[in-house]
Amino acid sequence: MHEDMRTLLNAYMDNELHGTRLVEMKLHLASCEACREELKDLRQVSDLLQAAPSPEFMPAERFVSNLTLNLPRRALRDRPPKPGSLAWWLVPAGLMLAWFFMRTVFTLSGVVTVADATGLLGSADWLSGGQQAIWFEAAMSAFDGQAGGMQSTLAALNDVNILGVNLFEGFLWQAGIVLLYWGWLAAWWLQRGPRPMKVMAGPFHS
Amino acid sequence: MAFDQTAETELRLIQQAQDGDRSAFGELVRRHYTGVVNVVYRLCGDAGLAEDMAQEAFLRAWLNLPSFRPESSLRNWLYRIAVNAALDVLRRKTEEPIENEKKQMVTDQAPGPEAAVIAKEQAAFLQQAMKSLPEAARSVLVLREYGELSYQEIAAVLDIPIGTVMSRLNYARSRLRELLKTQVLQMEYDYA
Numbered sequence: 533m534h535e536d537m538r539t540l541l542n543a544y545m546d547n548e549l550h551g552t553r554l555v556e557m558k559l560h561l562a563s564c565e566a567c568r569e570e571l572k573d574l575r576q577v578s579d580l581l582q583a584a585p586s587p588e589f590m591p592a593e594r595f596v597s598n599l600t601l602n603l604p605r606r607a608l609r610d611r612p613p614k615p616g617s618l619a620w621w622l623v624p625a626g627l628m629l630a631w632f633f634m635r636t637v638f639t640l641s642g643v644v645t646v647a648d649a650t651g652l653l654g655s656a657d658w659l660s661g662g663q664q665a666i667w668f669e670a671a672m673s674a675f676d677g678q679a680g681g682m683q684s685t686l687a688a689l690n691d692v693n694i695l696g697v698n699l700f701e702g703f704l705w706q707a708g709i710v711l712l713y714w715g716w717l718a719a720w721w722l723q724r725g726p727r728p729m730k731v732m733a734g735p736f737h738s
Numbered sequence: 739m740a741f742d743q744t745a746e747t748e749l750r751l752i753q754q755a756q757d758g759d760r761s762a763f764g765e766l767v768r769r770h771y772t773g774v775v776n777v778v779y780r781l782c783g784d785a786g787l788a789e790d791m792a793q794e795a796f797l798r799a800w801l802n803l804p805s806f807r808p809e810s811s812l813r814n815w816l817y818r819i820a821v822n823a824a825l826d827v828l829r830r831k832t833e834e835p836i837e838n839e840k841k842q843m844v845t846d847q848a849p850g851p852e853a854a855v856i857a858k859e860q861a862a863f864l865q866q867a868m869k870s871l872p873e874a875a876r877s878v879l880v881l882r883e884y885g886e887l888s889y890q891e892i893a894a895v896l897d898i899p900i901g902t903v904m905s906r907l908n909y910a911r912s913r914l915r916e917l918l919k920t921q922v923l924q925m926e927y928d929y930a
Binding site for chain 1: 772775803804864882884905914
């Protein structure tokens with residue numbers, strides 16, 4: 533018999549097969565005499581192991597008394613932050629809040645800029661800080677002498693603050709928050725329990 | 739509901755023990771003593787040695803308890819420590835004869851009904867057969883059969899992939915079956 537098949541028979545006996553693998557195994561066993569015999573032998577070994585008598589050990593009370601008398605002094609250490617505690621979950625919540633805050637600020641800023649560019653806010657001189665001057669001048673120089681359509685497009689983009697430093701700052705902020713969130717996610721992944729069982733592939737033949 | 743209460747009580751005991759409460763640790767030991775000592779006995783095959791190993795395991799657990807994460811399984815953590823402690827002791831004692839084992843074999847040869855004698859002989863043989871298995875396979879088999887851990891738990895306790903758990907278990911059971919078949923043939927010959 534193939535070793536993979538025998539391994540799967542062990543898993544079946546130990547109730548470790550689930551879903552499709554379990555159904556496949558049941559169907560296979562219904563038609564394979566050799567595997568049924570193998571399973572019977574495996575169960576016999578397991579039953580024998582389970583039935584093996586245990587000796588009489590020291591009573592638990594006495595064991596505990598002896599042990600607690602011998603417990604050495606232990607240096608108390610600060611426990612690491614406990615996943616599941618309020619502080620632990622405040623980290624992603626805080627990051628989400630920071631993200632929402634920054635998005636709101638940048639969106640409002642964009643809306644105000646567009647409103648100003650279209651004249652909705654009247655003559656609000658305090659809004660035109662010339663932050664896009666460097667980008668705008670550079671882009672205009674690059675397309676100097678080309679079709680006027682490109683320059684007018686750049687001018688329009690400049691008006692709505694697309695080429696402005698705000699876009700770059702916004703990206704930086706979001707990237708930073710995303711990185712911090714990933715860091716937290718990685719920490720959560722590392723501290724979580726054992727990984728789920730992978731389904732083992734193997735042929736269903738003897 | 740009862741399970742939740744037990745788990746909650748255990749969590750409270752763990753936190754108290756982590757803060758240095760010896761009586762809370764004693765209660766935890768009382769709860770897990772039988773499981774731990776049984777697992778190490780099946781690894782070493784000697785009751786006295788198993789008690790020593792269990793003591794060593796619980797001492798190590800006490801020292802490392804502050805780093806234990808209470809949301810994970812204490813039983814599995816203790817089994818991990820116990821298996822490591824047992825294997826350490828066994829490696830040191832590889833060449834030393836075990837007195838209690840000899841006594842056990844003498845007791846097993848006491849006269850009695852034939853079926854009882856056969857059962858005792860078989861149990862003694864089984865224990866010897868277990869000891870003949872490689873440590874890696876024996877640990878997996880013991881944690882499955884006597885620790886009653888799932889494959890996933892065994893993988894976590896021994897820090898090995900689940901596929902390795904499955905292959906070692908397959909090897910251990912197959913080897914034991916071969917040995918038992920040989921022994922049954924021998925006994926049939928002896929009693930013929």
